[in-house]
Amino acid sequence: MSTYEIALDSKAREVEWNNAKCDKYDYMISVFCGLSAGIIDAFFVGTPGKGRLGQWTDKTADNMVQKIANMLWTGDKRSSVDGRPKNAPDTLEKAISYLEQSFPVNYDARYGKDLINGNAISGMSPLNHHLLSLAHSPDIIGLLFSIIDQFTGKATFINNGKLIRLVPVKDARNNKVMYMQGTNFESKVFCGVCNWLGHLISDLCGSSSTRKVGKTGRGAGLPIPFYNLFLLMDLGKFDSNSFADIAVKIFEEGYDLRHGAAMAIPVLIEELSIKVIWALKQHCYAKKEWKDCIPSAKHADLRMMLLIGNATLCLVDGIDAAIRTGIKGGNPITFILHLNLVAWARLVMLVFRELKIRYGSIVDQAVGKYLAQIGLNDAYSLKQYYERMNAIDQKLDSVLRDFTFKVEDDYKVFIQSLNYTLNSSLRTPEQGRDVSVAIAKKEGVKSDRIFRSQEELRYWLGEKK
Template identity: 65%
Template sequence: MSSYELALDRRAKEIEWENDTCDQYDYRIAAFCGLAAGVIDALFVGAPGQGALGRLTDKGADALVQKIAVMLWKGDKRSSAGGRPRRAPDTLERAISYLEQAFPVNYDARYAADLRDTGGALSSMAAKNHHLLSLAHSPDLIGLIFSILDQFTGGASFLYKGRVIRLIPVKDARGNKTAYMQGTTFSSKLFCGICNWLGHLASDLCGSSSTRREGKTGRGAGLPIPFYNLLLLMNFGNFDGASFAELAVKVFEEGYDLRHGAAMAVPVMVEECSIKLIWALKRRFYAGKDWSECIPSSKHADLRIMLLVGNAALCLVDAADAAIRAAVSGGSPLTFVLHLNLIAWARLITLIFKELRIRYGAGVDGAFAQYLAAAGLNDAYALRQYYERMNRLDATLEQKLTEFVRETEKEYERFINGVNQSLNPACGTPRQRQEASVAFARRHGAAPERIMETPEQLREWLGGADRQKKR
């Protein structure tokens, strides 16, 4: 087939995929996979620290932190006097303690007393919730941006009553009164800041060294689920006397952190993988399609609908389980939210908006922005605009840095070439080297009276120097 015929065939298949519809078996398969995943979520996830999957992810996180600490300890070039422990961190407490001292940050304030001029803000901040209130502790793009910003400026960024506030720490994590920042140039500081952010996140993944000592049974205050802190912008509603943002903080304090998020992701992965596997097998052996047309992709309309139905079924079981458990405990909103699978609901909302954009175009984005404004969530919209401006600024700085490095390399290359042409015997005749030397001196701003343009001038200058030495 010619390239034109191949293009027509490919376009015909894409049109077929876009118009594929689900039959009754597709809906039943998707619903069954979603319901089965919902049962797994209800029985093996539950509330933080209670389900078997939650305990499994907690142990996995503990082991991960220990492995990271041992790996970094082996590559640590500091001496024992410089802060490197004499032996490898062989317990979780020692691993966390090593990471804490190896990756200190200035924004790790645990109480309002650790900050200057709070004006009464963050009065409820404590060790169990400061990872959520501090934007730089978020393990996502938000946390990276604010971590670099805080490390460069010496400030600390927090979410308080639906808005972002910036304060100055009394001391940094090492007890210094000034910000702790490694590196000498902008690029080196940026690299060190990113590494410091990642290392500090590892130290906070399973709580602090004081809360994970041997003999203690607590899980410790971990890191928030990516983008979970955006819920703190929704400072409205009344849930047993607390706003939605305050309820989100209470939920986090009960252990609804990144480790629990990993446990909640398991039923979602089971549901999606099972639907994609069955869809591919059905398409291959029932519809007789080629294997190249059985690769799960968002181009297939029927697969998108099956995933949407499956996630909806999972969320239906999850909501029913949370409602029953909340009713048994007296109708507590806190209990209801603790048993909700945030990962499943976020995935369902993502699939819905993705399908709407595919069917109705990017106009959905404008409608969503108008909805945020009408609902009084202007801070969330403004925060998104702020992130976009930060991304554009980062791209501009990266471009300028690249141009600067390129120009510096060119200038260095010209300098080396000038030196070689002036001094290297392999580069031309003595006359040519002498002319190149004069041109090199003029190009770099040497004073005219110090430039020896002819051999006679050089000999005269050397003779005058000899006479001064004899005197």
């Protein structure tokens, strides 16, 4: 077969995939898989920590935390004097305690009193502080704010639909940024990322005080990725509570990352079963080669089967939540506790993906009309507008890079000057005094707070002569 024939055959297959239609068997398979996954969700997931799958994910998370703690303890080169336990952590409580002291962070406030002006977030407690603190989110948002908080010595929270940044009490008392390690900007960022990951693991199954031997609680875990964005949404009142308040109360009931893993299992079962059956049907019934039966988003019929299967799962999940809420005479919190958030989020993603694939040109036209209305198309075409935005992005990247290099250079100069001041072998006392005064002035210290001689220092200490 010539190169032209191969390309033509490949193009024909692509057209066939894009225009493939579901038959009645495809619809039956999708509904059956979605219905089966919905039954699994209803009877084996349930509310946080109650269903069989939830209990299994809780136990798996506990075992994972213990294994990671033991692995890190084995490679810990510190002595027992420096904080390394003499014996490997053999209980969950000891494992969490070891991780907590190995990966401390400045933003781990549990109450408002742990923060300067903490009355602005008085509703924070050990049950919800992982949700209100953005740096505790196990996603890109959490990573970003963790690095920012560790560099600045502040803590970022969501309160009443707004971001607020507060200073931890112990940082203000010590007048320094806590826990930062590394010798330059890059190493500090790397250490900050490692510290964020280690602290997340320590919080996955609750704190050491809530997971003591003999206690039966699950502990306050981590939020599901991007769950804290619900705290920024104003969707009205539900049973006299705002949507953000309901999201917080649901989290306090245990709707955390461990429960999210349990909710993901029925979704995985539904999608994998549909893909496996679809691939077998394509090979055995349609007589296609295995290389053409690999499930992907290119196949229009498979996309539709996944959408129908997931919609069936969500339908069963919603009916089950409504029935259980009605039986218990519950409220919106009870209803949402029985919902599978992972399944509903996946359904939304599938719907938007299909709309983008099928009506992408219409979306581009709508964007073009919008740009024309605001006057951009009077001077530029849509393509030129995108090129201009790309140029601006590149310029901003260059400015940020230059700024980063300047900060790093300033930091190196500061460290060199400080070392010169403190190391008596490099200078005379008079030179050290001059450099120290210059550093203080540069850092903005008031003139009356700068000591230029030992006599001034003794006078300030009260040794008056």
